[in-house]
Amino acid sequence: MTLLTPARGKVDAVAKGVLRPRSKLAGHLEPGTQVEVMLAQGRTLDVITQAQTVATYAGIRGDLDRLGTAMYLVEVTDRLTVDHTEPAAFELLAAALERLERGDGAHLLTRTFEMDLLGETGFRPQWDVCIACGRTVEGEEVAWTPSGGGVVCSACRPRYPEAEGLAGTTLKVLRAIQRGPYDQAARIRLNPVLAAALERVMHDLVRSVAERDLGSQRFIEAVRRTASAPPESSDVASCP
């Protein structure tokens, strides 16, 4: 299994026999929990010899929407980090899960997490100045490119045929999220349109760095569809 550690970043380790019901380790090695472990250095992989649960995030586990978000946070971490580097990823993930657990809005905590993790892993998005010439970019509608990792000015735009438009309000919020601190950014009121625009921008960035679609994003969308599904036809009794 893969462990995300504060000291050594992402580490692969084996835990023997965790699928057996009587395994003492099993109960403490659930995906998405915070644990304290003892690792023994193995020939190729570290071996988990002891494990003790630190945080189980019961609030997340019992709620489908939050669980989907948590799975996304974990998958993004896995896709953006490389083994034995980026120890800061642990703090970022732990903070995001803690916020999710206490009931913060999923949108801003996820966008903050993506922005910070991209920064830590060397893919800090550029929202203030043009990625090509360094000139400050302002306006009602600017251009940006996921593969270039930020905004481009109108003079440089022709060289980036893949660049897309980005609304001024969306850009402002992206800057606020990047600037932080989270507690301040978390006070921003998002309407559904703005939330969707921010999500799309950050997903495009993450996908461009991870070089693949994220399965947990598909799951989040499937869960959303269940929430907005039209009520069942009239043959089912409903409460008044």
Place this chain on the structure above:
Amino acid sequence: MLDPLATDSAPPITRLVEAFHRLPGIGPKSAQRLAYHVLRAPAAEAHALADALVAVKEQIVLCAHCQNVAEQNPCRICQDTGRDRTVVCVVEEPLDVVAIERTHGFRGLFHVLHGVISPSDNVGPEDIKIAELLARLRDVDTEVTEVIVATNPNLEGEATAMYISRLLRPLGIRVTRLASGLPAGADLEYADNLTLGRALEFRQEVR
């Protein structure tokens, strides 16, 4: 390593070793051991093995009702008029049906998902037999009033259970989950009869 060139033209023993190696849990050493065992065995034993392999592909079908692997469609359980048609137990794999049947504590019907929602492996709700479950429960002739989601007690199993519960809520069907007692992260397949029987008996409503 699997050799992609181990095709029909390769020596039969190489082909057999490769074929065994493709099976889950069989490493190169074990594959070799199995292949040489077959080589030394009487011809009748080899033919019996070959026949069984072909038969499993040709004679086993999916039951259109419960999606379980069976020798006929509908399967033996779905056809059994003695079973309680108001309760459906949803499981991940055919082996889970075997485990639950072994407890003799369940008299209802089953539904086999053939997997579990696992976003990190890119397995979504549409990749397992959830649509089939929904269609079955929406059928006007359905007598089902309770669905027990008996997915494994781990993250993917919980996500699948909650997702199914949300889909079924508008249908007015009671959705329950196996009682805790099965250790977290464990596999249903490995649970002993007593524990599994209790988990079934003391099942709880899913929020």
